[in-house]
Amino acid sequence: MNEQASSLPLPPELVTRIFQALPCFLDVFNFASTARRFRIIWCENAPSIYERVVRRSIPCHRHARRLLADQGGPPVDSATLSMPEILKLAHNAALVDKAISRFERDVVRYVRFPYPAEQFYGPTSNHHPPTLTQTERPRFIRSYYQLWSLKKLCAAEQESRLKAMILKRLYQLFEMSMLDQNIGCEEEEDITLRWEQRLTLQFKVNGQMDRISGHLRRCPAPRVDHYGATEGSSTFVSMWDHWQPSLFEVVCCRKPTWRCLDSELERLVLWDNSSDEDT
Numbered sequence: 001m002n003e004q005a006s007s008l009p010l011p012p013e014l015v016t017r018i019f020q021a022l023p024c025f026l027d028v029f030n031f032a033s034t035a036r037r038f039r040i041i042w043c044e045n046a047p048s049i050y051e052r053v054v055r056r057s058i059p060c061h062r063h064a065r066r067l068l069a070d071q072g073g074p075p076v077d078s079a080t081l082s083m084p085e086i087l088k089l090a091h092n093a094a095l096v097d098k099a100i101s102r103f104e105r106d107v108v109r110y111v112r113f114p115y116p117a118e119q120f121y122g123p124t125s126n127h128h129p130p131t132l133t134q135t136e137r138p139r140f141i142r143s144y145y146q147l148w149s150l151k152k153l154c155a156a157e158q159e160s161r162l163k164a165m166i167l168k169r170l171y172q173l174f175e176m177s178m179l180d181q182n183i184g185c186e187e188e189e190d191i192t193l194r195w196e197q198r199l200t201l202q203f204k205v206n207g208q209m210d211r212i213s214g215h216l217r218r219c220p221a222p223r224v225d226h227y228g229a230t231e232g233s234s235t236f237v238s239m240w241d242h243w244q245p246s247l248f249e250v251v252c253c254r255k256p257t258w259r260c261l262d263s264e265l266e267r268l269v270l271w272d273n274s275s276d277e278d279t
Contacts, residue, residue, distance in 0.1 A: 009037065016045045020052035025090040028053060047080050058093045060138055063145035067092060070152040095184055096144050102181055103140065104131050110232040113242060120241040128240070139239045142169075143176035148184045150201055158201070162208040167221070167251050167270045170209045171238040175225050177202045178235045212269060222250050 010018075019042060022028050028049065032042040042049065058064050065076045071092075073085050081089070111128035121129055132140060146169070150158050165173070177198055209221035224247065225235040237243050251270050 012041050012045075015041045016049065019045065019049045022053060024057040025053060025086055029087070043083075046083070046086075050081060050086060054089075058089060060141045060145060063142050063149075064089055064093060067145050067149045067152075070149045092145075092148075092184070096141055099144060099179075099181060099183075100132065100137065100140055103179070106180070107233055107236060108132060111240070112232045114230075117242045132239075133241055135241055136239055139172055140176075143172045143239075144179075144183065146173050147176050147179075147201065151183065151197065158204060162204060165208070166272050167209060167212050168238075168247070168272070170205055170212070171221075171224070171247065171251065174202065174205045174209065175228075175236050175238055177205060178225070180234070216269070217253055224250060 015038060019028055019031065022031060028042065032039045054061055062076065065073075068074075068081075068085065068089050069076050071088065073088065074081060108128055109130045112126055113128075114126065116126070121133070146161075146165075150161060153161060162170070182194075183198075206221075213219060213221035224237045224243075227243075228235045228237045231237075233240070238247050248271060253270075
């Protein structure tokens with residue numbers, strides 16, 4: 001009797017829960033491929049499995065879905081994705097992870113600052129930890145997805161997308177446009193065309209920054225990326241935790257000679273007061 005019980009197939013509800021508990025979609029696909037019955041259960045319960053797995057395996061999910069839509073996938077608010085679309089989403093996320101690893105190797109490990117920053121990084125002397133923090137990582141991922149998406153759009157769509165962004169995000173996006181590595185699958189493109197396109201996007205992002213700043217305080221948006229060179233981080237400033245207080249002062253016009261803005265305008269146009277861990 002015990003042998004018969006042990007040989008009975010797992011009920012579909014339990015198999016579905018196993019799928020939902022897996023850490024990433026690669027594990028989901030591997031598990032589904034082990035048996036025809038498991039593949040059928042995956043296909044029949046894909047929406048509920050997707051909702052459980054995506055939140056822990058695809059950071060900045062909303063921006064990942066926006067990129068997928070810009071790549072020809074379903075709209076961002078679509079409730080279901082096909083298996084090829086989920087594969088594409090997971091592949092995109094893997095490329096972002098690869099970009100982060102290279103950024104940590106080439107940039108993060110060399111960041112230094114001439115003042116104590118224990119409140120942001122703990123007792124690390126005068127240097128940044130070797131990896132991005134839990135708040136810096138979403139800033140990188142979000143900006144990377146946004147830049148990748150912009151590359152997929154026509155000029156009019158790019159302008160519309162940029163106009164919908166708050167100034168804080170534009171600062172972060174502008175710096176991401178200077179990332180010295182491929183964005184997505186740029187390695188398939190002509191290198192001259194790639195950098196011409198990147199420079200064009202930089203110009204458009206900076207132009208939108210200046211338009212917001214010019215409208216609110218009648219001057220171009222102050223540039224902060226040049227401070228990165230003094231800290232060993234090339235052009236990157238707005239991503240770092242230790243720069244957030246100063247960036248807030250710049251973005252929200254908190255200088256004695258600048259016109260102060262009301263909190264609602266700050267939220268809608270400049271900063272939005274959301275946590276950088278929000279996706």
